[in-house]
Amino acid sequence: MQKIILSKIQKKILLDHSNKEEPNESCAILYGNKNGEENTVKEIWLTENIDASPIEFTLSNEQTLEMYKKSEELNLEIIGIFHSHPKGEAYPSHTDEKFMKINQDGYVWIIYSGINKNFKAFVLESEIPIEEN
Template sequence: MLYLKKSDYDIILQHALSGLPNEACGLIAGKVNGDVKYIEKVYLLTNIDESNEHFSMDPKEQLAAIKDMRANNLELLGNFHSHPESPARPSEEDKRLAYDSKANYLILSLMNKNEYVLKAFLINEDKNVIEETINIM
């Protein structure tokens, strides 16, 4: 189970909307207690691909985020990205690029302007996708 503060959800949503028509991306960090993960900080990164179908995070921004996590005793929990024109589910490319079976992959679908959808996934070594419950508090 994954917990996300409403204020952090709003930050992710605004980042995704401001990145349109391209995908937006970032990292999530926090604390782990057994099977429960608490997102405590969201890092907004630049999609250097400037594409609406895929993303690559700026390496310098990634390094700065990791340093900040270490300085604040936070664990890297995973990443997020938006799907401007498709559902909140991992694409074949998302599955192919999933390198850490313990990481959460959050996808925010912007395709329905009346109802944005955020989902969280785990992707194992065999590229099987498991949806994880995400609670927005």
């Protein structure tokens, strides 16, 4: 089974970003290395949710282009997409599931729940473990 490895500092960065963006969903792109089933996060790019919505998130087209450019510049793969659910559980919403299915490139989705204060990670519909390094 796949797993994703994050440091304590990286979790803190995502947590602070989520708190700052409340009551709206926050989002970020996770860059790193894939080694077999292990996805290790090396860099986080905090992005702007152009929907500015508590129940949805969208990256602008410019940010989407930038997302790929950064991957080349950093020489790291895009391994995951982070977003928060300020008023929900850390499970994919129906909209999230739709995008997870369209996006078959195997990104790890990390969701942070503002109500339970926890992170969960998913690949397609399967929950995968988050480890701390």
